Amino acid sequence: MGNPMKIRAASKDGVTEIKVLMSHEMETGQRKDANGATIPAWFINEVTAKLDGKTVMQAQWGPSISKNPYLAFKVKGGKAGDKVTVTWVDNKGDTRTDEAMVT
Amino acid sequence: MRTQQFERRQVLTFLGALAAAGFVVPRAAFANWDKAAFEAKTVDDALKALGAGTPASSGDVQIIASDIAENGAVVPVQAVSKLPNTERIAIMVEKNPNMLAAAFDIGPETIPEVTARIKMGQTSNVLVVVKADGKFYSAAKEIKVTLGGCGG
Amino acid sequence: MDRVSMGLAAFLAAAAAAATAAYAQQKDKAQEGIEAYREALQDGNPAELFEATGEELWKTPAGPKNASLEGCDLGLGAGVVKGAYAQLPRYFKDTDKVQDLESRLLTCISTLQGKDTKPYIDSAFGTPPKEEMNALAAFLSGQAKGTPIDVTPKHPKEQAMYELGKRMFYFQGGPYDFACATCHGQEGQRIRMQDLPYIPGNTGAAAGWSSWPAYRVSAGQMWSMQWRLNDCFRQQRFPEPVYASDATIALSMYMAATASGATMKTPGIKR
Numbered sequence: 001m002g003n004p005m006k007i008r009a010a011s012k013d014g015v016t017e018i019k020v021l022m023s024h025e026m027e028t029g030q031r032k033d034a035n036g037a038t039i040p041a042w043f044i045n046e047v048t049a050k051l052d053g054k055t056v057m058q059a060q061w062g063p064s065i066s067k068n069p070y071l072a073f074k075v076k077g078g079k080a081g082d083k084v085t086v087t088w089v090d091n092k093g094d095t096r097t098d099e100a101m102v103t
Numbered sequence: 104m105r106t107q108q109f110e111r112r113q114v115l116t117f118l119g120a121l122a123a124a125g126f127v128v129p130r131a132a133f134a135n136w137d138k139a140a141f142e143a144k145t146v147d148d149a150l151k152a153l154g155a156g157t158p159a160s161s162g163d164v165q166i167i168a169s170d171i172a173e174n175g176a177v178v179p180v181q182a183v184s185k186l187p188n189t190e191r192i193a194i195m196v197e198k199n200p201n202m203l204a205a206a207f208d209i210g211p212e213t214i215p216e217v218t219a220r221i222k223m224g225q226t227s228n229v230l231v232v233v234k235a236d237g238k239f240y241s242a243a244k245e246i247k248v249t250l251g252g253c254g255g
Numbered sequence: 256m257d258r259v260s261m262g263l264a265a266f267l268a269a270a271a272a273a274a275t276a277a278y279a280q281q282k283d284k285a286q287e288g289i290e291a292y293r294e295a296l297q298d299g300n301p302a303e304l305f306e307a308t309g310e311e312l313w314k315t316p317a318g319p320k321n322a323s324l325e326g327c328d329l330g331l332g333a334g335v336v337k338g339a340y341a342q343l344p345r346y347f348k349d350t351d352k353v354q355d356l357e358s359r360l361l362t363c364i365s366t367l368q369g370k371d372t373k374p375y376i377d378s379a380f381g382t383p384p385k386e387e388m389n390a391l392a393a394f395l396s397g398q399a400k401g402t403p404i405d406v407t408p409k410h411p412k413e414q415a416m417y418e419l420g421k422r423m424f425y426f427q428g429g430p431y432d433f434a435c436a437t438c439h440g441q442e443g444q445r446i447r448m449q450d451l452p453y454i455p456g457n458t459g460a461a462a463g464w465s466s467w468p469a470y471r472v473s474a475g476q477m478w479s480m481q482w483r484l485n486d487c488f489r490q491q492r493f494p495e496p497v498y499a500s501d502a503t504i505a506l507s508m509y510m511a512a513t514a515s516g517a518t519m520k521t522p523g524i525k526r
Contacts, residue, residue: 006303014213023304025475028222030200045136056210057217062141064196064204065223066177067475068301072218075210091136171288171293173448174526177472179295230350249448 002090007100009084010053016078016102018049018056020071020086028063044069048090051075051102052082078102141203149195149203152238158232158239161186166231166244174249175223182207182217185217186235189215197243198227223248271355289448295365302393302522306520309394318368327363329356329395340399341519344508346410353416355507356395357388357481358499376498380482385430385498392468392479393433395520400506403518404464406511413508416501423502435506445487449526454510461517464510469523480507505526 004025010017022044029041041063049057056075080102087097140152150156167181182192192215193206198236204221226247233240290346313324315370329339330347344355350362361372378385408417427434438444439454453459467480478486484503488496 006307019299021299021301023301026222028201036352045141047389054212056213058208058210060136060206061140062201062203062205064201064473065220066201068304070179070218070220070301072299072301073207073216074214076212076214080230081383087129121417169286169288169291172290173289173292174473176475177296179292 002088002094002096005086005088005096005098007086007098008082009078009082009100009102011079011082011098011102014077016051016075016082016084018051018073018075018084018086022069022071022086022088022096024067024069024088024090026063026065026067026069042090042092044088044090047071048087049073050083050085051078104164109167125242137206138207141201143202146195146197152231153193153203153206153234153239155193155232155234155239155241158228158241159244161233161240163243164233164240165232166229166242168229168244170245171247172223172251173249174243177220178223178229178248179218179220179248180229180234182219184209184215184235184240185234186215186233186240189233190237191234192217193232194219194221195230196221196223196227197230199224204239231246257310261329285448290513296524300470300522300524301472301475302468302477302524304395305390305393305470306397306522307394309390309392309397312391313394316368318364318370320367320369322369324360324363324367324391326367327360329359336395336398338399338402338509340396340521341402342405343505344406344413344416344504345509346413351412351500353410353412353508355480355499355504356392357479358504360388362392380485381476382477387480389468389477389482393470393477394521396468396519400518400521403516404461404511404514406508406515408508408512416505416508417512418502420505420507423506424509426469429492429494431492432495435487435491439490455513457516459512460513463481465517465520466523466525468521469525471525473526478525 005023006021008019008064024044025042026044027039027042028096029038031039033039039053043063047059047061048055057073082102084102085097085099087095137152140149143149163185165183167183168179172178180194182194184192187223190210191206191208194204194211195202196204199222205219207217209215223246226245228243228244228245230241298461313456316323325334329335329336330342330345331339340356344353347359354362361375364370365461371422371478374384375388406416424435435454438451439459442453446450452462454463467478467483470480471478481499481503485496
């Protein structure tokens, strides 16, 4: 259960733009610590976004996505008051879901 | 490479048998996540794993990003597909050890463009591969990565 | 000089001019690229994640007195956070000193919450408990976003701090004989790809003072202004300043006063 995401969703001219900022280390597994030991890979590998209960985006990620990932996309339709839900799962099996209201 | 694939198949079969026998398989190991694609070491292998073969270069696949990234840790990239019936958009960084950065499944109501931030280990071509109407298309853009200076 | 030599000289001069112009154009294209990159980063600043953590730290009771920081006076009255960051550093009657944001937070952490401030001062930047200051700085600076920087040294102690800060800015020391002015005391300087703002001028001072605290993408860390100053000292090969010491407040006073009038853009995002 990581730190909360920041989700912003706004509807305009029949298009809802969804922007998400997630809090995650996104460790590649390439880095070594001070003792020379490899820091294990730890990254979000699945993201699911729902608008008004319907899945609108599913993504598979690798560790080449930046730390504290940002994601933005647009959906046709949607209106103020609709609910946006975003879920991420990481390679350790940890998961987080946050929601926000479309403005 | 061949040996690795064979071993992987053995492991998958064994674990598959375990699963069939009712043993619990950790979710993290067998998520929807396309391991072969994400662990590919060459662009060709990643494309093969994605089922893309040799995608056709297309002007309808656009990469909107600055030509220079002030730092490779965070490089904003907007991948756009102007092709009808776009189902999937993938972003790859040719010179990264983890070459496939992301693959997005575009729902029918979702506009086929996505903005993400990727890590780039060095100046490299960024490839966007699009699956539309069952066929694959791609575009490439070189993004220069400067070594962060002492200032700022 | 005969006609051939003159012609040759003219040709060489023209070639040199063209080469310089071409070089200048190259530099502009790189500059444009960097600016486009910075623009693209503005939307969706991971500092917002730290602002949320900072707000929680501000509102959650803690310490032996089990109190939140909501009673803290940042200069505009107890608990008033909106715009307060844009008026710091300033003189505070209760402590009889000029304080910046982080030194003021230490005061409140001690008096309101009853916590010992030594761990905050001694721990390394980015480690607990000092890392809480980054989140608090992100939150509180965000509450001043869009407001004008309003720092005018009036109280004699504020004026003394300003003068001290200015002297420190030009003070050369350390094994390289660097001063802040070495990097920031002339217009148009840069280190590799980063332009160095001219701090003695309003625009340059504002470039720095209005954009820190900031999220540093290269490190994936939230840096407070004290952290940024500490790193400057390190780059100058100066001895490490004590966290929130008068030396750091004096420099902050000099920069903030010089930047006065410009708009706060915090929290920022940097390479």
